[in-house]
Amino acid sequence: MKFFYQNWKFDSLLPLHIFTHNNIAFHAHCHPEVEIIYVESGSLVLGVNEERRQVFEGEFIICGSNDIHYLEYAGMDSRATVLIFKPELLGASRIWPSEFQFTSPYFTPQPELRPQLVELMHSIQRETENPAAGSSMMIRGTLLQFCALLQRSVTCIPKGKEPYEQRARMQKILSYIEENCRTEITLESISKHFNIDPYHFSRSFKSTLGISFKTYLNTVRVSLAEIKLETTEDSILDIALECGFTSIRTFNRVYKTLKGRTPSELRKA
Template identity: 65%
Template sequence: MKFFYQDWHFESELPLTVISQNNISYHSHCHPEVELIYVESGSIWIGVNEEKQLVREGGFVVCGSNDIHYFEHDKGKDSRVLILIFKPELLGSLRIWPGDFQFATPYLSQSAETAYLVDLMYSILQENKDTQTGYTMVIKGLLLQLCGSLPRYIPTLPKDKEPHEQRARMQKILSYIENNCCSEITLESIARHFNMDPHHFSRTFKSTLGFNFKTYLNTVRISLAEIKLESTELSITDIAMECGFTSIRTFNRVYKSLKGRPPSHLRKGD
């Protein structure tokens, strides 16, 4: 499975996709593609690297290449987001974007500037849907306008080496959790693996991701279990054990606490 470091496969001629989704909830992950998010309605918690913010209708969020980010449903409230994901190569010969600077914050509140950015996003969506003659060049031009405008509206800073190194270490930690989530992992064992004091590991993990270690581990396990529930004939008990849970009772409790309903809703025959 590859939850954490997503490998996007694009269906159109361009390495780009536009998604509109209701009540999205997705745990921490990263990818080399740029991800731009616009909250069309409602409100949603969006974390980017060390920051987390409740983004309300009209808000705009920038996730550069390899930024760790996640979506958390604002409980009791509906939301709809428009997400544009594309490879940095569409901006030129860049391997990552932004390359020589970083944004002071990934968040931009509703304003005339966000309205302009969102108009560009909707234009890209329409061009990608219509695929009229020359649409690939038009989309590239719109993307350049969009990303060229962002540093005008959001303050920028020089690339900071230390946070970059901390982020790289957190990416390794998340990859380790993903690859070993079905085995027994404890806070102490993973801290030891990365030569960190458990208390420091716990504080760093939560301040970076907005979740404590146990919640994140359970989220990854439940995500894997959902795939198995929908794509295999295995029993719920077998799936629970395969995904690292010690009992079906624990699995049911954790699943319901994260998803709000029992895992059996994915198995109508069970």
């Protein structure tokens, strides 16, 4: 199972999701769909590729196709609306944007523009939650208007080759971790595999994902273990060893750090 590469499931006629959540948080991941987040209230910390920032009420975050992004719970109440859709809804074949890139994924609209953008986004949400005759066409049209207004309002530059190559390399690194997380992986071994200096690898990894290599590796291993704890009757020791941990003591400690309870407590719940 891929935890890094998100595989969204959509209605075949309208490949789009929109939802509003309080205190939302998620680990670093990417997907070919476009994801646009609007902070309705409060504040949260969000990273997109190599840029991490605390965002506040009224700000938009634009995650283009295959951008690596994550959202941290900053300890403050927040409410955000998330819009996710396939690029084909904009007439793009595979990715959007394809021929340009935004100078920054973070966008604070001018006071006169913000109500229009927010109303367009909420209109899409209302049509999705209360579909009627012609809703699909209405949503597509509103989405086109919304994204065109964003593109017109946010500074754009021609898409550069170097950032794309760096992002593609990081995606390969994360895929490698997930495919080999059950084996012994160290900072030194993975740096050597990708022919990168360990110090540079460590700094680049944390700046892109917001967490260290070790924390990410443990997160993937714990996620695998959690599925097995809930769906099999294998012993906790066997699950720990199968998911790449060297001892049940280490597994219990890491699991509790990341999940707030022990594997035994999960099974008793």
